[in-house]
Amino acid sequence: MEAARLLKNLEKEDLRILMAIEIGMKRSDYVAIENVRFYSRYPMEETLYRLKKVHKYGLTIRNSAEYQISYKLNSIGYDVLALHALVEKNVISQLGPAIGKGKESDVYSCMDNEENIYALKIYRMGRTSFKNIKKYRSLIGNRSHLSWLYVNRLAAKKEYKALKKIYQLDLNIPKPIGYNRHIIVMEYLRGKELAYYKDINIPQYIFNEIIDQMKLVYQKVGLIHGDLGEWNVICDESGNILIIDWLQSVSADHPNAKMLLKRDIRNICSYFRKKYRIECNTKKILKEFLEE
Ligand SMILES: Nc1ncnc2c1ncn2[C@@H]1O[C@H](COP(=O)(O)OP(=O)(O)OP(=O)(O)O)[C@@H](O)[C@H]1O
Ligand SMILES: [Mg+2]
Structure with missing residues (x-):
């Protein structure tokens, strides 16, 4: 990965310049050199040297169309900052x-x-x-x-x-x-998405696991996955699973909560019904979620 490779060549001064650009980007798309200097608290000379270096490494985008030159981070520059912080x-x-x-x-x-x-x-x-x-x-x-x-x-x-x-x-x-x-x-679970399996040994068990776990998540912490399906369940050869991709999750008091919950259950049910002939009833499962 590009950012990880480049990180090895960067000094703390370079990272500080990248962070200065990052701060400036809260207010505007591009950050003028003067503002980079201000946020980094480096002298102008150091600022210019560092800007040149990080730009040469391909971590920034330069805008020289205006009367003053300005910079913004590109995605590699942003990756560098995040990876660096995680390592630190x-x-x-x-x-x-x-x-x-x-x-x-x-x-x-x-x-x-x-x-x-x-x-x-x-x-x-x-x-x-x-x-x-x-x-x-x-x-x-x-x-x-x-x-x-x-x-x-x-x-x-x-x-x-x-x-x-x-x-x-x-x-x-x-x-x-x-x-x-x-x-x-x-x-991390070393495996692949459920959708990629031609066949699994214990479909009923896995189906029950998914439903039971989603029910606990709903009842105990009031969350709904929101994008549940065969692509967001990782499964390994021993039948271990991991339910991933929780960005779309919504809380149980969201206006669309019931609808999303129903859709999650329906997605899982119809996949296991079609592919593994598991008998399941979306309505009945939904009722169980809402009861207890
Ligand atoms: N914790 C994990 N363990 C193993 N593999 C994972 C894990 N998280 C993500 N992956 C792998 O990365 C892929 C993408 O992850 P995820 O579904 O979270 O991202 P995404 O960008 O939301 O995907 P999409 O929007 O296309 O559904 C997964 O399908 C899976 O192959
Ligand atoms: Mg996904």
Whole structure:
């Protein structure tokens, strides 16, 4: 991964310049050199030298169209800052190979100092453009300055918080390990999405596990997954599962909560019914969720 490779060549002064640009980006798209100097509290000479260096490494985008030159971070620059922070905090020590690519994220394996292996998810919303603006609105509210930095940071925070909330229940949902900016680190299950399996040995057991766990999450911490389906359940050869991808989760008091809960249950039911001939009744399961 580009950012991890580049991180090795960067000095703390370079990182401080990147952070200065990051601060400036809260107020505007591009940050003028004078403001980079201000936020970094370096002399102008040092600021210029560092800006040149991080730009040469491909971590920034330069705008020289205006009367003064300004910079913004690109996604690699932002990755560098987040990875650096996670290493500093001893959350991770090393990045491994890519293990998945979602529409809005890249997922890698990683390792900590004790050689525990985790999954590291980097949010990439708006990678191409902010086409589906409605989706992001629920994250950013009515802010006018729509920065991808901010959107992805909020996304990571939201998923991390959901995982934290669920963690106390001790279920097959990734244990949250740490997060910074647009990256979260969590428990990893070496396997593949349920959807990729031609066949599984114990479909009834796995179906029950998913339903029972979702019921506990709903009843004990008041959360609904919101995007439940065969693509967001990881399964290994021994039948261990991990229910992932909690960005879309909503709380039970959300106006659409019932509808989303029903849709989650329906998705799982229809998959297991069609593929494994499991008998299940969405209405009946939904009722069980709402009772107890
Ligand atoms: N904790 C994990 N353990 C193992 N694999 C994981 C884990 N988290 C993510 N993955 C892998 O990365 C892929 C993408 O992760 P996830 O579904 O969370 O991202 P996403 O961007 O929301 O995807 P999409 O929007 O396409 O559903 C998963 O389908 C899976 O292959
Ligand atoms: Mg997914």
